[in-house]
Amino acid sequence: xxxxxxxxxxxxxxxxxxxxxxxxxxxxxxxxxxxxxxxxxxxxxxxxxxxxxxxxxxxxxxxxxxxxxxxxxxxxxxxxxxxxxxxxxxxxxxxxxxxxxxxxxxxxxxxxxxxxxxxxxxxxxxxxxxxxxxxxxxxxxxxxxxxxxxxxxxxxxxxxxxxxxxxxxxxxxxxxxxxxxxxxxxxxxxxxxxxxxxxx
Numbered sequence: 171x172x173x174x175x176x177x178x179x180x181x182x183x184x185x186x187x188x189x190x191x192x193x194x195x196x197x198x199x200x201x202x203x204x205x206x207x208x209x210x211x212x213x214x215x216x217x218x219x220x221x222x223x224x225x226x227x228x229x230x231x232x233x234x235x236x237x238x239x240x241x242x243x244x245x246x247x248x249x250x251x252x253x254x255x256x257x258x259x260x261x262x263x264x265x266x267x268x269x270x271x272x273x274x275x276x277x278x279x280x281x282x283x284x285x286x287x288x289x290x291x292x293x294x295x296x297x298x299x300x301x302x303x304x305x306x307x308x309x310x311x312x313x314x315x316x317x318x319x320x321x322x323x324x325x326x327x328x329x330x331x332x333x334x335x336x337x338x339x340x341x342x343x344x345x346x347x348x349x350x351x352x353x354x355x356x357x358x359x360x361x362x363x364x365x366x367x368x369x370x
Contacts, residue, residue, distance in 0.1 A: 172205055172218040174229075174237065177359050179351045180205050181215065182366045188213050200231050203363050225367045227360070238360040240367055246273075250364040259361045261368060275332065275369075277361050283336040285357070287344065287365075344369075 180203050187197025192211045204215035219227040225240035225248075226233075236253040243249040246263040259279040266273050275287035334342035341354040347366045352359065 172216050174203070174218040174359050174363075177203075177205055177218055177352065177362075179349065180218070180363070180366075181349055182221070182347050182370060183215070185215055186217070188215060202231075203227065203366070219363060221367065225364070227363055227367075238364065240364045248364065248368055250361055252360070258358050259364075261361065261365055263368075275334075275365065277334070277357075277365065279358055279361060282356060285334050285336045285341045287332040287334040287342070289330065289332060 182201070182203060184198050184201045185196055186199035186204070187193060187195075189196050190211050190213050199217065201221040202217035203219040203221070205218050207214045207216050217231070219229065219237050220231050220233060222228050222233045222236075227237040227239075229235040229237050238253070238258065239251050240261075241249045241251060243260065246265065248261045249257050250259050250261065252258050259277060262276045262278070264274040264276055274289075277285040277287070279285070330346055332344045333340055334344065336354070339354065341357055342350065342352050342362060344350045344365070347370050350362060350366055352362055
């Protein structure tokens, strides 16, 4: 069992031993917050917190040692509480007022600047947005050229990527709940874990 406090990258799921070039059979375990470890041939998704009922997380697979719970606190808002029922932060889903745009997210952690999660190509200052737009255009053209005539014509859909920023600083990156990477040491990991449970 890994310590949860210093986790830098994680996913949510039941796969403990993913398939690798040397290991064809997937190994399953209980649903948990899982941290990738090892290399290409011996990859392991080690549990650091186990998912319990009603968006709760536990330190043990038997679900006896509560880490935190996620409790609705309003419209599109959830409080994250520790084992003593003390609120460690709040997560809010911010609906878009534009029909084609997906919602943004906000993490409020006491004593820290609010963290806003936005689609990666809508996040950053004017220069960063221009660079991302140019990069997306180039990638789109390259994808179109390289996939021309591909068998079946269907391409995998990329998961939504969010950049989570406190001011201009990137605090976290998330690709749906498939991969979440924490950049800021000060972010309470329980808030990142809770977001992954809410967004599933």
